Amino acid sequence: MAGPASDYHRGEMDIAEQTSTYKLVMGITKWGSLYLAAAILALTIWFCTEAGFMAGLISAVVLIVLGTLVLRDKKGGAAH
Numbered sequence: 705m706a707g708p709a710s711d712y713h714r715g716e717m718d719i720a721e722q723t724s725t726y727k728l729v730m731g732i733t734k735w736g737s738l739y740l741a742a743a744i745l746a747l748t749i750w751f752c753t754e755a756g757f758m759a760g761l762i763s764a765v766v767l768i769v770l771g772t773l774v775l776r777d778k779k780g781g782a783a784h
Contacts, residue, residue: 738771 746764750757 734775738768738775742767742771 742764745767746760749755749760749763753759
């Protein structure tokens with residue numbers, strides 16, 4: 705026997721809020737991961753090697769700059 709009729713029609717719901725929430729979570733994850741990796745790198749070089757604080761700081765800054773160049777939103781790129 706068939707189930708009860710539903711008011712739901714596939715593809716007709718406005719999903720703007722879900723889309724913006726998804727983009728926010730992905731952005732926080734992407735940039736948070738970059739900064740966490742930079743912090744771990746800086747602390748590892750500072751405390752676990754003879755290089756010291758400045759080497760750790762410089763390597764973290766380089767990682768952040770390169771990561772920003774790679775992870776930034778591309779202009780005119782294909783939307784997913």
